[in-house]
Amino acid sequence: MSKIITETPRLIIREFNLDDVQAVYDFNADERVNLYTGDAGVIKSLADAERIIRDIWLTEYLQFGYARWAVVLKQTGKVIGFCGFKNDYRINETDIGYRFAPEYWGQGFATEANQACIDYAKAHMDLDYIVGDVVDRNHASINVLKKLGMNFNKKFQSFGFMIQRYDMYLKS
Template sequence: MSKVIIETSRLIIREFNLDDLEAVFEFSINEDVTRYTGDAGAIKTREDAKGVIESIWLAEYKKYGYARWALQHKQSGKVIGFCGFKNDDRIQATDLGYRMLPEFWGQGLATEACTACLQYAKQHMALDRILGEVVVQNTNSANVLEKLGFKFVSEYPDLGVTIKRYELWLRQLPSG
């Protein structure tokens, strides 16, 4: 069993492990799930999914103590996606990201998972600022970020799409 990070009323948020291979493959090849992500089409095989689990998430747990975490739906027991943080060298910051299978959209699960992750970060992680980035057409994810208290910062072109950047300060930095 993987390390449980947080439990909410409807979700177990835990570290991924190789037993999650089929779930990662399922949500990663779903075009509705990856439509607005920077890595749509990156996972084509189960071996690709295994590579993400091993070389990204498990490696980042060891290096940073966090990465994207599995979202396990309590009622069904199914891993339905991910939520959590990524220390992203490309943007020189830590970002909050999430994905889940379409049959779980529109139930408030993204907000529930992100809220729990942010509360966890405030209590257990040495992070001051979190970014959230969304493709401009992904208004549902932008709405989730705004509901969580993220503030719009900028908009910029990247790989043929326009990205909206939001930020949330978990702690105030000392002045001076």
């Protein structure tokens, strides 16, 4: 059983485990999911999904106490995506992010899940500051970051994309 991080009325947010390999593959399978992520094509097989869980998320849970978390739809028990934080060594910041299978887009899950993560972080984690980087053409994700109360910080070029960075201080 994976550690449950937090819950919302519709979602359970928990740590990933190796039983989630098929789900991780499934929610990354549609090329639209990774269109603006900079890691399109990273998960092409179940072995790739297992590697991400084992070598990245499970390792980061041990190293930092957090990494991306599984988003489980309470109604079905199905893992529909991920949410939460990543210690991003490339930018020396903690990034908030999410990814969902397309059939769950436009239903408020990204905002709901990440607001729960922010609330959890404020109460239980030693995080003072988070960023959210989004490709400037990804208007839906920009709207999510704004709904979370994040503020525009700057624009920059990365991985061939124009990125907008939003940020938020968690401690006052």
